[in-house]
Amino acid sequence: MPLRIVFMGTAELACASLKALLHCGSCEVVAAVTRPDRPKGRDLKAQPPPVKMMAVEAGLRVLQPESARDPAFAAELAALRPDVMVVAAYGQILPQAALDLPRFGCVNVHASLLPKYRGAAPIQWAILNNEPQTGVSIMKMAAGLDTGDILSQCATPIGPDDTAAALHERLAVMGGELLTATLPAYVAGAITPQPQDNAAATYARKITKADGRMDWSRPALELRNRIRAFTPWPGAFVNWRAHGQPRLLKIWRAQVEPRQGPAGQVLQADKTGLVVACGTDSLRLEQLQLEGGRKMTAAEFLAGHDLKPGFFS
Numbered sequence: 117m118p119l120r121i122v123f124m125g126t127a128e129l130a131c132a133s134l135k136a137l138l139h140c141g142s143c144e145v146v147a148a149v150t151r152p153d154r155p156k157g158r159d160l161k162a163q164p165p166p167v168k169m170m171a172v173e174a175g176l177r178v179l180q181p182e183s184a185r186d187p188a189f190a191a192e193l194a195a196l197r198p199d200v201m202v203v204a205a206y207g208q209i210l211p212q213a214a215l216d217l218p219r220f221g222c223v224n225v226h227a228s229l230l231p232k233y234r235g236a237a238p239i240q241w242a243i244l245n246n247e248p249q250t251g252v253s254i255m256k257m258a259a260g261l262d263t264g265d266i267l268s269q270c271a272t273p274i275g276p277d278d279t280a281a282a283l284h285e286r287l288a289v290m291g292g293e294l295l296t297a298t299l300p301a302y303v304a305g306a307i308t309p310q311p312q313d314n315a316a317a318t319y320a321r322k323i324t325k326a327d328g329r330m331d332w333s334r335p336a337l338e339l340r341n342r343i344r345a346f347t348p349w350p351g352a353f354v355n356w357r358a359h360g361q362p363r364l365l366k367i368w369r370a371q372v373e374p375r376q377g378p379a380g381q382v383l384q385a386d387k388t389g390l391v392v393a394c395g396t397d398s399l400r401l402e403q404l405q406l407e408g409g410r411k412m413t414a415a416e417f418l419a420g421h422d423l424k425p426g427f428f429s
Contacts, residue, residue: 118144119303122198122218125167126151129288130204133225134167136292137202138174142300146196147177151207184208193217200299203257204291215257220303222257225291227284229253229269231317234262239280239287241320243345246337249273250283252291254298256309263317265309268298279347325350332380336372336397343367356406368411369403385423390414 121143123134137143148171153162164172171178181189190213198218203210204225215222228238230253242250251271258264270290274283301307328350330339343352351366377383377393384391390401405411 118142119199119220119299120197121145122147122149122193122196122201123167123171123204124149124201124206124210125204126165126207127205128166129227129284129291130167130206130225131170132288132292133202133204133295134170134174134292136296140296140299143296145174145176146198147179149179149181149193149206152180152182184214185211190214200303202295202299204295209261210257212259215259223267223295223299223302224255224257224262224264225295226253226255226262227287227291228320229271230255230262230266231312231314233318233320235320236322238320239283240323240345241318242274243278243280243283244341246341247274250287252287252294254291254294255312256302263312263314265311267302267307267309268294270294277344279344281348323350328353330354330367332392333395336394336399339394339399340370340372343370351405364407366405366407367401367403368405370399370401373398373400382423385418387415387418390418390423 119142121137123137123145125131125134125148134145134148137145148167150165150167150171153164153168155161156163168178168180179189179192183189193214194217200220201214201218201222202225203222210222226238227250228242229249229251233241239250249271251269253269254267255262255264256267272286272290298307323346328346330342330352339352346352347368351368353364353366356363356365373391375383375391375393375398377398379393379395381393382390383393383398391398392401401414403411403413404417406417
């Protein structure tokens with residue numbers, strides 16, 4: 117008999133795990149649980165989360181409770197009689213009653229090598245902190261935040277040009293593959309869950325839009341990591357006065373150069389490049405986007421804007 121699985125996920129990261137389960141011969145996904153549709157875009161029209169769109173296309177039953185603690189939802193969940201609940205980027209902490217419901221408990225797909233980077237934004241913080249590698253952990257869920265015992269892990273190096281978007285795609289696929297390889301061995305008793313070392317734990321808090329603001333007094337390498345970590349959201353940005361009006365200028369790609377100058381000063385702004393001094397070294401800005409405009413190379417940007425030293429803030 118295949119495992120009866122209830123899948124709980126919301127964000128794009130979770131879709132690869134759901135897809136892997138749908139193609140796993142030893143699993144039967146009986147329902148998908150995701151967050152409610154939310155207003156998005158300029159017209160604030162309600163938009164379904166990515167997991168819902170995939171689940172509907174697959175013909176799955178979809179549940180969208182406002183709260184995982186809703187008694188009516190708990191009753192629906194119990195009626196599904198899951199052997200395992202798989203959780204990936206769901207966005208809510210589950211109550212103990214939900215964790216205890218499945219015969220084999222709840223299993224989580226987390227995009228870090230736990231106990232490092234517990235929390236909401238492990239991919240961004242791994243890049244921000246210049247980690248040489250990250251990975252995926254499959255864990256048996258407990259009441260704490262990403263504190264459960266580890267069932268399996270898989271690592272991948274973080275390349276010097278990896279952005280959060282690129283790493284997200286790689287880890288999503290890795291998570292789905294590792295999940296379907298782990299579940300049969302876990303329910304067969306062939307895996308001994310390993311407790312996490314809480315003393316080695318770090319926390320990856322949720323990213324806010326304000327985190328994208330560039331501070332030129334910081335080292336160039338740190339700022340380049342910030343650009344990579346915040347691609348695509350919220351983007352790394354500075355303020356700039358274009359034709360006397362304050363505008364937001366996003367920086368999408370840059371390289372470190374061993375040049376010194378007062379932090380924030382433009383050291384070079386001509387057809388050969390745009391270089392800004394940082395607290396240590398400098399950044400050569402390669403791709404920019406002025407608020408309301410398109411992404412462009414530094415040469416394209418400079419062709420239409422006369423830059424002066426110290427123009428960034």
